[in-house]
Amino acid sequence: MSEVRHDWSKEEILAIYNKPMMELLYEAATIHREHHDPNTVQVSTLLSIKTGGCPEDCGYCPQAARYHTDIEGNDLMKVSQVKAQALRAKASGSSRVCMGAAWRNVKDGPEFDQVLEMVRTINKLDMEVCCTLGMITENQAKRLAEAGLYAYNHNLDTSEDYYKDVISTRAFEDRLETIDNVRKSNVTVCSGGIIGMGEQLEDRAGMLVALASLNPQPESVPINALVAVEGTPMAEMEPVSIWDMIRMVATTRIVMPETQVRLSAGRTEMSREGQAMCFFAGANSIFAGDKLLTTPNPDVNEDMAMFKLLGLNPQKPFEKVAQPSTTEAADSELTPLGEKPKWTRPAHKIERNEIAKNKTKLVE
Ligand code: SF4
Numbered sequence: 001m002s003e004v005r006h007d008w009s010k011e012e013i014l015a016i017y018n019k020p021m022m023e024l025l026y027e028a029a030t031i032h033r034e035h036h037d038p039n040t041v042q043v044s045t046l047l048s049i050k051t052g053g054c055p056e057d058c059g060y061c062p063q064a065a066r067y068h069t070d071i072e073g074n075d076l077m078k079v080s081q082v083k084a085q086a087l088r089a090k091a092s093g094s095s096r097v098c099m100g101a102a103w104r105n106v107k108d109g110p111e112f113d114q115v116l117e118m119v120r121t122i123n124k125l126d127m128e129v130c131c132t133l134g135m136i137t138e139n140q141a142k143r144l145a146e147a148g149l150y151a152y153n154h155n156l157d158t159s160e161d162y163y164k165d166v167i168s169t170r171a172f173e174d175r176l177e178t179i180d181n182v183r184k185s186n187v188t189v190c191s192g193g194i195i196g197m198g199e200q201l202e203d204r205a206g207m208l209v210a211l212a213s214l215n216p217q218p219e220s221v222p223i224n225a226l227v228a229v230e231g232t233p234m235a236e237m238e239p240v241s242i243w244d245m246i247r248m249v250a251t252t253r254i255v256m257p258e259t260q261v262r263l264s265a266g267r268t269e270m271s272r273e274g275q276a277m278c279f280f281a282g283a284n285s286i287f288a289g290d291k292l293l294t295t296p297n298p299d300v301n302e303d304m305a306m307f308k309l310l311g312l313n314p315q316k317p318f319e320k321v322a323q324p325s326t327t328e329a330a331d332s333e334l335t336p337l338g339e340k341p342k343w344t345r346p347a348h349k350i351e352r353n354e355i356a357k358n359k360t361k362l363v364e
Contacts, residue, residue, distance in 0.1 A: 002031045002257050008212045013205040017251045021243070025281055028250035032282040035257045042260060042285040042315035043303070044096040044130070045089035049118065050076045050111075054102035056134075056169045057353050058157075059233040060197055060226055063102040066357045069231035076101065076111050082118045086125055092300045094288055095317035096128035098153060098190075104169070105135035105343055108336035112140070113329070116147040120326045123148030128317050130190055130220075135174055138181040139337045145185035146334055148326035150318075151220060152182040153190035159206030162199045164346070168353065171344040179214065188219040188321055192262065195248055196226035196240035204248060212255045219320065220285070221259050223248050225266025233356040240266060242274040246281050253282025260285050260320065267298055272306050279310065 016024065032038055052073025054063045062069035086097045099118060106112055115131065122129040131144060132153035141152065156175050157163065163172040175191075182189050191214075193207045211218060225240040245266070252261050262285040263278050270278075275286075288300045307314065317323070327333075 001034050002254075004217060004258060005255070006213050006215045006217070008209055008255050010202060010205045010209050013208050013212075013251060013255060014201060016254055017201060017205060017247050021246075024247065024250045025277070028253045028281045031257045032253050032284075036282075036284055038279075039312055040284065040315045041279060041307070041312045042096060043094045043288045044098055044128075044262070044285055045086075045094040046098045046100060046287050047077075047082065047085055047089075048074075048102075049082060049099045049115070050074065050101035050103065052102055055104050057167060057350070057357070059166045059350065059353050059356075060194060060229075062229040062232055064232070067231050067233070068359065069229055076114060079114060079117050079121055083121050083125070086122045086127060089288070090125060090127055092288065093304065093314045094127070095315055096130060096150070097122050098130035098132060098151075098287075100132045100153075101134070103134040105341070106133050106137075106140050108140070108338050112143075112336075116143060116329065119144060119147040119149050120328070123150070123324065123326045126317060126323065132190075135170070135178045135341075135343050136181055137337070137339050137341055138184045139334065139339065141181045141185040141187060143332070143334050143336070145187045145324065146327045146332060148324045149187050150321070150324055151188045151190045153220075153222070154178045154182070155192050155194070155222065156207055156210055157193045158197060158199050159203035160210060161206060162197075162203040164348065165350060166197060168346055168348050168350050171346050174343050176210075179218075183216075186324065189214070190220035190222065190262075191218045192220075192222035192224065192252075192264070194224040194226050194265070195244060196228075196237055196266075197234060198237060205251075208252060208255055217256045217259055219260060220262060221252055221256060222262035222264040223252060223283070224264040225269065227265050231356065231359075233350070233352040235356075239269055242270055242277075245270065245274070246277050249278045249283045250281035262286070272309065275306065276310055279312065284315070
């Protein structure tokens with residue numbers, strides 16, 4: 001049985017990534033079988049509970065307020081709306097709901113209380129609940145845990161070196177600090193990244209070094225292919241080749257053998273054959289539903305037809321980690337601290353982000 005290592009070097013990971021394809025696939029598939037059922041793939045549903053208007057400048061993101069994109073923003077959804085969508089997702093085979101809010105960081109107050117109620121509601125539907133709400137403090141992570149949160153997503157996005165070319169409104173260390181805060185609660189960690197943002201192969205390897213060296217490694221690692229959206233600084237990026245996706249998934253599987261590897265954004269551009277190779281290489285989760293936050297995603301019926309074709313079974317909830325209990329708001333032992341943490345704001349200039357922002361001004 002392959003061991004979990006936290007001391008991978010960038011060179012070792014690059015050597016894996018660049019192996020002849022058949023060697024890479026064989027090694028990844030072998031490790032995958034040692035740790036997971038190769039015929040089981042988790043279906044997760046991503047809900048955008050608060051869309052657009054984000055103050056951050058992530059170069060890939062159509063939800064950043066500073067870029068001129070076509071997405072329709074909305075205020076925080078009601079708990080009843082979220083419950084209805086979670087029930088629909090459950091009926092179509094999802095065992096996990098991930099709720100995303102376009103916030104820089106979580107602030108204590110009525111909106112966070114509403115999110116806590118959403119977490120309680122979905123956990124009571126016996127589904128795994130994940131949130132991606134931006135940077136959070138230890139107290140906020142513990143309050144989410146108490147409500148019954150199963151996982152917190154906070155992607156590293158790319159390597160520490162390339163991060164400065166993608167985002168200027170916060171630093172890589174802030175990401176690590178949030179992950180560390182989540183680890184101080186009993187919530188599992190979901191953290192991955194995006195390929196196709198103009199990074200070098202060294203950056204892909206660098207991101208995997210950073211993720212694999214976390215101890216414990218994240219329980220979940222989403223691998224996204226950039227969906228280049230008109231109006232964002234990365235609108236003109238070339239689409240990621242399926243072979244790059246397969247290599248990235250296989251390498252992730254090898255360096256993080258126990259992790260759930262999630263084939264995330266960019267699936268609409270992949271053929272069934274391409275996705276099947278990603279599953280063979282160790283991907284064991286997909287996101288279902290016709291939208292991934294704001295970008296297109298395959299229809300759930302198409303996915304279920306693909307599962308049937310490949311003989312795949314949707315994973316049941318809580319197969320990896322037991323269901324957390326839910327504490328009602330009235331019984332909570334944790335109080336909001338009203339903290340004002342000093343998250344970093346490097347504010348260096350990223351040329352393509354500036355160009356996209358200035359185009360927005362011209363359109364306005
Ligand atoms: S990725 Fe998240 S933090 Fe960055 S701009 Fe988009 S919504 Fe905001």
